[in-house]
Each structure stands twice: as C-alpha cells, then as structure tokens.
Amino acid sequence: MVDSTLLLRFLPEFAILGAGLLVLLAERMGAQRRELFGGLAIAGMALALLFVAADAGLAGLGSLRGVGASSIDAPVATGALYAFSSLGLLFQGFFLASALLVAVALLSRPSREPGSPVAYALLLFATLGMLLVALAADLVFLLLALEVTAISSYLLVGYTRRDPRGLEAAMKFYIIGALSASLSFFGASLLYGAYGTTSLTVIGHSWPTGAGSLASAGYAFLLVGLGFEVTAVPFHMWAVDVYDGAPTEVSAFLAGGTKKVGLFAFFLLFLVPLLLVGTLSTPAGSARESIQLALALLAVLTMTLGNLLALLQKEMKRLLAYSSISQAGYMLLGLAVGTGPALTGASLQILAHVFLKTGAFLVVAAVAALGVGPLVADWKGLGLRRPYLSAAFALMLLGLAGIPLTVGFVSKFVLFSAAIQAEGWFLWLAIAGLLNSALSVFYYARILKTMYVDHVDPGAPPAPSPSEPSLAFDGLGWGRAGAIGLATVVIVALGIYPQPVLSALGAAVQHFLTLGV
Amino acid sequence: MSDPISTASFLGLSGALLGVGLFGILTRRNFILLLISIEIAINAAVLNFVYFAAFSSTAASGLNGQAAAVVLVGLAATEIAVGLAIVLALSRLRGSINVAEATSLRL
Numbered sequence: 001m002v003d004s005t006l007l008l009r010f011l012p013e014f015a016i017l018g019a020g021l022l023v024l025l026a027e028r029m030g031a032q033r034r035e036l037f038g039g040l041a042i043a044g045m046a047l048a049l050l051f052v053a054a055d056a057g058l059a060g061l062g063s064l065r066g067v068g069a070s071s072i073d074a075p076v077a078t079g080a081l082y083a084f085s086s087l088g089l090l091f092q093g094f095f096l097a098s099a100l101l102v103a104v105a106l107l108s109r110p111s112r113e114p115g116s117p118v119a120y121a122l123l124l125f126a127t128l129g130m131l132l133v134a135l136a137a138d139l140v141f142l143l144l145a146l147e148v149t150a151i152s153s154y155l156l157v158g159y160t161r162r163d164p165r166g167l168e169a170a171m172k173f174y175i176i177g178a179l180s181a182s183l184s185f186f187g188a189s190l191l192y193g194a195y196g197t198t199s200l201t202v203i204g205h206s207w208p209t210g211a212g213s214l215a216s217a218g219y220a221f222l223l224v225g226l227g228f229e230v231t232a233v234p235f236h237m238w239a240v241d242v243y244d245g246a247p248t249e250v251s252a253f254l255a256g257g258t259k260k261v262g263l264f265a266f267f268l269l270f271l272v273p274l275l276l277v278g279t280l281s282t283p284a285g286s287a288r289e290s291i292q293l294a295l296a297l298l299a300v301l302t303m304t305l306g307n308l309l310a311l312l313q314k315e316m317k318r319l320l321a322y323s324s325i326s327q328a329g330y331m332l333l334g335l336a337v338g339t340g341p342a343l344t345g346a347s348l349q350i351l352a353h354v355f356l357k358t359g360a361f362l363v364v365a366a367v368a369a370l371g372v373g374p375l376v377a378d379w380k381g382l383g384l385r386r387p388y389l390s391a392a393f394a395l396m397l398l399g400l401a402g403i404p405l406t407v408g409f410v411s412k413f414v415l416f417s418a419a420i421q422a423e424g425w426f427l428w429l430a431i432a433g434l435l436n437s438a439l440s441v442f443y444y445a446r447i448l449k450t451m452y453v454d455h456v457d458p459g460a461p462p463a464p465s466p467s468e469p470s471l472a473f474d475g476l477g478w479g480r481a482g483a484i485g486l487a488t489v490v491i492v493a494l495g496i497y498p499q500p501v502l503s504a505l506g507a508a509v510q511h512f513l514t515l516g517v
Numbered sequence: 518m519s520d521p522i523s524t525a526s527f528l529g530l531s532g533a534l535l536g537v538g539l540f541g542i543l544t545r546r547n548f549i550l551l552l553i554s555i556e557i558a559i560n561a562a563v564l565n566f567v568y569f570a571a572f573s574s575t576a577a578s579g580l581n582g583q584a585a586a587v588v589l590v591g592l593a594a595t596e597i598a599v600g601l602a603i604v605l606a607l608s609r610l611r612g613s614i615n616v617a618e619a620t621s622l623r624l
Contacts, residue, residue: 077578101600110525140585145593152598161606170603175551178596181541182558185589189565192526196578198585214528427597 008066009136010086012048012055012092013131019152020042020124027117028471034116038479040109043118045103045127049096052131056504057088073511074457080338081138085515086508087347088134091264095130096491098354099123101156101483105249108477110468119159121412126152130261137190139198142265143181143290146229150177151256157246169245176238180228190214204272222269223294229262231325232332233302243321249367251317255324256358260350263331263502267512274338275513289419295336296429303329303436309445315374319443322356323400326440327353334415337422345415348502352407352494356399359487365458366480369471371464376450383452384408385463388453389476392488399417399443399491402437412437414502527568535561548604552597559593566621 022044023037031037054064055072067084078081103123108197109116129148136142148421159172192198192217195206206216231239243251274291297485306326312462313319327349334346366389372378378395383390399406402413412433466475473481534557541554543584563586570582 080582144588144592147596151595154599154603157607158603162610164610166604167607167610170549171607174600174603175542175616178555178600179558181554181592181596182538182542182562183560184533185562186565188585189531189562189569192582192585193565193569196573196575196581198581202521229523253520 004294005122009121012051013128014332015044015048015051016124016128016131020121020128021088023121023124027121028425034107034109035110037117037120038103041103041124043101045096046102048127048131049093050098052089052092053502054307055084056086056093056280056297058489061472063444073515075198076137078202079199081141082132082135083137083246084135087267087512088264089499090347090505090508091134091260091350092131094260094351094354095127095134095257095365098358099130099176099356100252100356101362101487102249104486105252105365105480107479108366108471108481109247109249111370113160114158115161118471119250120161122152122156125358126156126253126258126516130257132175133261133264136268138201138263139200139203139269142200143184145183145190146184146265147257147262148425149261150181150229153250153254156250156253157242159250160247162289163247163382165245166247169242172238172245173242176228176242176251179226180235183221184225185487186194187218187223187225189458190218190221190342195216195412199270200268200478204269207273219273221271226262226265226269230266230328230332231302232298232328233305233325235323236302236306238327240318240321243324243361244315244317248317248361248368252358252365253323253447254360255321255361259324259328260354263328263335263346263350266332266335270335271338271513285498292336292338295332296425299336300429300432301334302326302332303433304439307436307443308387308437310440312374312451313443314320316367316376316447317361318373319376319447320360320364323440324353326358326436327357327400330412330415330433331418333433335420335427336428337419339422340506340509340513341414341418342422342504343513344506345411345413347372347505347509348407348411348414348498351501351505352399352491353424355490355494356396356408359484359491360396362480362483362487363389363396366484367393367478368474369468369477370475374463376447379447379451381451381455381456381463386474389484392484393492394448394451397447401444405492405495407491407498410495410498410502469511522568524572528565531561531568534558534564535613539579546615546617548600548607551602551616552604555600556593559589559596563589564595617620 019040020283023040026036051064051066054061055067072084073086126149129145132145136145154174156172158167159175160166191203193202194212268492303326306322310319310322313322331346331349399408402408416430416433419426467476471477527534537557538554544552545551566582566586570579573579573582604614
C-alpha cells in the first residue's frame with residue numbers, strides 16, 4: 001500500500017536520507033575525498049531546504065511544492081502520525097540551516113583525519129530526525145524522531161574514534177541521552193495509559209479537563225526527559241562536558257541544531273494543554289498557573305545559573321557551552337508566557353541562536369585550527385592578527401548579548417516586550433530576562449577585551465602558526481571561512497531587516513495556536 | 518479478562534523496574550552493566566504500553582499501544598547497539614570499559 005503522495009510530501013526527508021545513504025555507498029566504493037562526501041551532504045541539505053521553502057509557500061517555488069497548501073495548518077486527522085504546520089516547516093528551515101553551516105565548515109577538518117564519511121552520514125541522519133520532529137503529531141512518532149537525532153549525535157560526538165576526549169564525551173552524552181529517553185518513554189506510556197491514545201492533539205485536549213494523577217505524572221516525566229534534551233538547568237551538567245570534548249564543529253551542531261529540536265518538542269507537548277486550560281474557568285485555570293510557574297521557574301533558573309557559571313569559565317568552549325545553556329532559558333521563557341507574541345519571540349530567539357551559536361562555535365573551531373590554545377586568555381591579541389575572523393566573532397558575541405543591529409537584539413526585544421504585554425507576574429520574567437542579558441554582557445565583553453585591548457607581552461612566544469597552513473585564508477580553509485561568513489551575513493541582515501521573518505513567524509505561530517485550540 | 522491486576526499494583530511493578538534501571542544508570546561503573554540498566558529502564562515503559570494496551574477500552578486504542586511497545590523494543594535494541602559501538606571504540610583506545618576512569622573532562 002504505497003501512497004504516491006507520500007513520496008512527494010516527504011521530499012525534504014527523502015533528499016536527506018538519500019544523501020546520507022549515498023555518502024555511505026560512496027565510502028564503500030572506495031571514495032576517499034572529504035570534498036566528495038561533503039558535496040553530497042551539502043547538495044542533499046540544499047535540496048531539502050529548497051523543498052521546505054517551496055512547501056512553506058515561498059513565492060516562485062510553487063512548482064516544487066510537495067505538500068498541498070490545503071494540508072498545511074489543516075486540523076490534525078484522528079490517528080495521524082504527522083501533520084504539516086507552517087511553524088513546523090519554518091523550524092525545518094532553521095534545522096537545515098544549522099546542519100548546512102556545520103556541513104560546510106566540516107570541509108575544513110584536517111585532511112588526514114579518519115571518519116569523514118561517517119561524520120557526514122551521521123550529520124544527515126541527525127538532520128533527518130530533526131525534520132521529522134517538526135512534523136510530529138503523535139507522541140511515539142515525536143519521541144522516535146528525537147531518538148533518531150539523539151542516537152546519530154552520540155556517534156557524531158565520537159566520530160573520529162582516535163580522540164579519547166571525543167569518545168569520552170560521546171560516552172557521557174550516550175549515558176545521559178539513554179537516561180533522558182527512558183524517562184520520556186515512561187512518561188509517554190503513562191499518558192497513553194491515561195487516555196488510551198498517543199495522539200498529541202487528543203492528549204493535549206484531554207488533559208485540562210481530565211487531569212488524572214496518571215497523566216500529570218506522565219507530563220512530569222516528559223518534562224524531565226526533555227529537560228535533559230534542551231539543557232534546562234537542573235539537567236544541564238552533561239552539556240558542558242560534551243560540548244567541550246566533542247570536535248568543535250559537532251559542538252556547533254549540538255548547540256545550534258539538536259538542542260532546538262527538544263525545544264520544538266516542548267512546543268508540541270505543552271502548548272496545547274497550556275492554551276486550552278486558559279479558556280476554562282477554575283480550577284483548571286489554576287492548573288495552567290502551575291504549569292506556567294513550573295516552566296517559568298525552569299526558564300529563570302536556566303538562564304541565571306547558565307550565565308553565572310559562564311562568568312567563571314576560563315576556557316572558550318566551556319564558556320560558550322554555559323552561555324548556550326542560559327540561552328535555552330530565554331526560549332523556555334517564551335513558552336512559559338505562552339502568548340502569540342511571546343512564542344514568536346522564542347521562535348525568533350531559536351532562529352537567532354542557530355546562526356549566533358553555530359557561528360561562534362565554528363569560529364572557535366577555526367581559531368583552534370590556527371594553533372591558538374583553548375583558554376580565553378590564549379586569544380590575546382587575536383583582534384590584530386586575524387581582524388576579519390575576530391570581527392565576525394565579536395559580532396556573534398554582541399548578538400548573543402542582544403546588542404542592536406544583530407538578530408539577537410530583535411529576538412530578545414520581541415520576547416521581553418511580549419512578556420511585559422502579557423502583564424501579571426510575567427513582568428517579573430521580563431525583568432529577570434533583562435537582568436540576565438546585562439549579566440551576560442560581562443563575560444562577552446571580557447572576551448572582546450582579551451581579543452582587542454589586552455597587550456601581548458613583548459617577551460611572549462611568537463604567534464602560533466596554523467596546523468594546516470596550506471589551507472585557503474591563511475590556514476582557515478574555504479569551508480570554515482564560508483560558513484562563518486554566511487552566518488555573519490545572516491546575523492546582520494536579520495538584525496537590520498527582520499520584518500519578513502518576523503511576520504512569517506508571527507503568522508505561523510498564530511496558525512499553530514488556533515490549530516491547538 | 519478475568520481477575521485483572523489492579524493498575525496501582527502494576528504501576529508499582531513498572532515504576533520499580535524504572536527505579537532499578539535509573540539507579541543502575543547512575544551508580545554502575547562498568548559500561549556493560551550500565552547498558553543492562555538502560556535496557557531495564559526502557560523496558561519499564563514497554564511493559565506499561567503492553568499493560569495499558571491489554572486493558573484498553575477499544576481495539577484501535579489497544580493496537581496503538583501494542584504498536585508503540587513493539588517500536589520501543591526496536592528502539593531499545595538500537596540504543597544498546599550504539600552503546601556497544603561506543604564502548605568498543607573506548608576499550609580499543611584505552612583497554613578499559615570502566616566509566617569512572619573517563620575523567621579527562623571535568624564534570
């Protein structure tokens with residue numbers, strides 16, 4: 001029973017899957033060149049991005065459409081495993097953008113390093129899982145798609161197989177991932193027990209009115225399980241070690257890509273009940289308060305602790321990892337407020353983070369390849385030696401701190417003003433967010449000072465030389481330079497002219513919300 | 518079905534299974550035992566699906582749960598296979614599968 005429209009609907013996913021299988025096949029046939037594997041992966045991702053853009057209704061791509069316009073944002077049929085929402089399609093675009101940046105940057109890894117076909121294949125399979133998460137309409141489908149991403153990313157962390165630090169990070173990531181998966185699945189089984197179905201819509205609609213203790217426990221287990229996934233604070237400890245030990249391009253993918261998948265899963269799971277409870281009178285109204293309070297607490301804890309610990313870090317990768325944890329707090333804040341504008345802000349924050357954090361980690365990878373050490377202090381004087389690279393990094397840090405003219409400012413502005421508009425105690429959430437942004441400026445500014453202001457001792461050893469000086473751009477390589485340049489351009493472009501993205505996201509969020517209720 | 522087990526006592530069983538698994542994941546230092554603990558923890562969810570499917574009100578809902586259980590069994594196997602791949606690479610590199618010896622990253 002093969003449905004011919006099935007192939008059409010899943011064109012982006014098939015493009016990714018096909019590219020992944022081709023990479024593995026090419027490796028079996030004896031291909032050796034990193035460029036070949038990378039080219040296949042990049043082609044697959046670009047094709048998928050094109051199909052997603054066509055499905056999302058980008059003008060001029062109508063003929064490439066695989067999903068009919070009528071089935072996007074349509075009410076979810078009973079028993080459907082997947083559904084196409086415009087918000088899901090936009091998120092697919094975000095996920096693909098992050099994967100594409102990483103795939104381009106991976107081209108510049110050392111040429112003698114083993115495992116490049118495996119890395120590209122795993123990157124593609126992880127992306128496949130991410131794309132499927134954005135379509136999920138069923139709890140088991142959602143968790144399976146999350147697992148596809150997770151399992152691929154454990155292996156991606158240790159893909160070189162020669163680096164003890166990478167393998168150790170893979171092992172820790174694996175243990176935490178398995179823990180989180182077993183909790184999530186246990187939660188899912190309880191929700192199924194409570195309502196006799198795994199459909200997200202039915203569960204979301206049943207919970208506000210018939211919130212038995214079984215279902216509430218199920219939600220609690222899912223909150224913890226997914227909390228690990230998004231590095232929310234009591235469950236964040238693994239992230240720093242994993243980001244630190246993984247090859248830096250992979251850290252970029254984990255921070256900029258796979259973490260966002262967990263956030264989208266949060267959207268799918270908690271929004272419908274949250275919104276629906278709001279339309280009911282008490283006592284269900286107090287249930288809404290209690291979920292919002294739990295999410296708000298998680299958000300504030302995550303951003304505050306992430307920022308405080310980032311202040312103490314001396315190593316660049318660990319610092320960025322903590323900053324990434326704190327950024328997850330801002331996104332959860334949008335979910336806690338739960339209004340249309342707040343979700344638009346959170347989604348925009350996710351988009352901003354894709355480029356800012358992926359870009360920042362890729363700069364770290366590039367700087368490490370130039371022979372600079374892992375400490376922040378090692379970056380001393382880099383602003384003069386590598387002006388373009390440093391300028392790109394400075395821009396990304398300013399974006400993460402939320403300085404105007406970058407996309408980071410726009411997203412935080414939308415998010416915090418939405419929290420203020422929502423009134424009530426959400427005002428305090430906005431204040432907490434603003435204070436945290438101010439706090440984060442300290443450590444970002446410290447890096448900038450190290451790079452640009454601090455004097456290099458005259459007696460210090462000479463500047464390190466690139467590990468592969470033959471690469472383009474003085475040892476930087478085309479891939480890294482291209483990915484970093486691309487991220488920089490998007491950050492500035494969206495910072496100056498966010499209107500189209502903002503309105504598209506706003507409309508998509510509205511559809512998503514009306515669909516839920 | 519005659520004389521069904523009460524939901525509360527059943528949840529006690531699957532909860533205990535999850536507890537054993539989680540305890541193992543958090544305390545075991547030998548990677549193989551850790552993998553077994555992971556398997557136990559995931560099987561708690563499988564057992565739940567099977568139980569709730571057996572006592573579900575409609576046939577469709579029962580099939581939904583059974584399908585979820587089967588899918589989960591496959592997932593658990595995948596998860597373990599990946600874990601074994603990691604432990605194999607680690608033991609080749611270091612000659613040990615003790616998790617506690619993995620300390621080059623500060624926790």
